[in-house]
Amino acid sequence: MNAPDFEPREIDVSRPSSARLYHYYLSGEAVFEVDRIFGEHLFEVFPFADAWAHHNRAFLRRAVKYLVGQDIRQFLDIGSGLPTVGNTHEISRRIAPDTRVVYVDNDLEAVNRADELLRQQDAMDITAVVEADLRRPEVILDHPETRRLIDFDQPVGLLTVSVWPFIPDADRPRELMARLRDRLPAGSYVALSHASMSEVDPELQQLAAEISDMYADTSDSLTMRDREDILALFDGFELVEPGLVYAADWRPEEPVNPDDQARPGNFAGVGYKP
Template sequence: MSDNDFPSRGIDASRPSAARMYRYYLSGQADCDTDRKFGERVHAAFPEITAWARHNRAFLGRAVDFMSGNGIEQFLDIGAGLPAPGSTHEVARTRLPGTRVVYVDNDTEAVSFGLDLLRETGTLDSTAFVDADLRCPDDIFDHSETRRLIDPDRPLGLLIVSVWPFVPDSDRPYRLMAQLRDRLPRGSYVAMSHAGPDEAPADIARGLTAAAELYKETADPLTLRRRDDFAAFYDGFELLDPGIVHAPEWRPTSPVEMADPARPCNFAAVGYKP
C-alpha cells in the first residue's frame, strides 16, 4: 500500500457524514435521527447553511452547463456525495445527450446509493460511480470505470465542488491538485468551490466558523480557507471570467441578492488548462 492509499469508508449511522448532511441541507430531509439533531445544531450556529448549500449546488449546475456549452462531453465529478436533483449527468445531457460522467466518492453509502440510482435509470452504460479517494488521484484516473468512460486524450470537465474543505493541510491538498492537473488533457476545465469566512460580515463569519467546529464531531472534519488559499488550487490553470468570486456570482442566470448573508461564505471559480 502506497502513501496515497486510503480505505473507503463504510456506512456509520452513529456519526453524521458530509454526504448525508449536504443532502439534508438541500432537501430538509434527514436519513436518521443523528443527522437531524446534528443539522439542527449546525443551523443554530449558522442559519445560512441551507442557502449556502443551494448556492453551492447551483454553481455546480451553471459550471457544468458552461462546460457542456463549450463542447465538453465527459466529466469527472470527485466527491459527488449522495444523489440529489441537478446531478452532473442530468445537467450535461440537456445540452449533449451523449455525455459520459464518472462520479467519485470515498463514502460507501454515497457510492451504493449512486449505483442503485444509475441502475434504476438505466444509465450505467454512460455513467459510473467509483469508490475512490480524492487523495489518490492516480487511482481515480486509472480505475477501470474511468478508463471505460473517459478518453484520456480528449478534454474533460473536472468537478471538485466543496470537497477540498474535507482535505486537511496535512494531506497536502495543493500537491494533490497538481497531480490531478497533470492528468488532465489540454483544453480541460476544472470547477471548484470552497467555504471561507474571511469576506463575510463578522457575525456571519463567526457562525460559519462555529459550524466548522461542530464538524470535528463528524466523520468529515472541516477546514475553512481564505481567498488566497483557494486561488492556489488554480496554479497552472487560466481562470475564466469573472475569476474567483462568491458562488452565486459566478455567471449567474438571475440577479444576485447582494444582501444575502450566505453569499460571501463560499468561493467559486472555473479554470482552463491551456
C-alpha cells in the first residue's frame, strides 16, 4: 500500500485469528481477550504450542539468511502475520541492506501493525505491506505495491511459512502454489512450512482432531496434512538439502533436541525453481 493511502480498518474482535494466535504463541501477548482465552485452552490441549511456534519462526530466519546467501534480494512474504522479533526485512538487510520485501496478510491487525512498524523504521521505500489473501494469488502478484518493489525478471524469494494449513483442500492449495510458481522466474526459491500431526507421538496424534475442531471456531479453519501432501506443494521445485524435514532440523544452527515433542509437529523445506 502506498503510505498516504493506508488507513487502518475495523478488526473483527469476536473470534480469534490465526495471525494473532501465532503472535500469542511466540510472544505471550494476547492482542484481544478472545485470543488469550483460546490460547490458554490450546496450551491445555497442546502444551508445546510455544515451542512449535518458535521452531517455525527460527526456520523462517534461517531460510531467509540462506536465500540472501543465494543472492536473493527481493522477497514476497505471504501470510507474514503480526511483526515480531526477526522480521524478513530485518533479517535480510543485516546481510544485504538493499533487499526489498513485500509482506502480505489477510488479517487486518497484522497489516496495521506491519504498516506501523515500517513507518517507525522509515522503511516504506523498499518495503511494503499488502492486504490480500493467498487464495487470490494474482491479486497479490499484480498489486501495485508488489509491482513497485518486485522485479519478476529477477529471482524472487517466496515465503509461505505456516500459511498453507489455513487453506482448506476445497481451495486447491496445490493449484494455488502452481499459480504462484508459474509467475516466478527461474532461479527463484520458495520457503515453506506446514503444521502436521502425522508423525508426532501417538498420544498427541489423537489431539489433532480436537485442535482442528478448536480452530474451526476461529476466523481461520485448520487443515492438517501429512508429509506426502506437504511434499506435493513443492511440485516444480527442486528441494534444497536436507529436503522436507522437521522445521527444527532444517539447517539448524544449534543442536537439535531429539526429545523435543514439538519438533515433529511441523515440516519445512526450501525449493529452487530451475
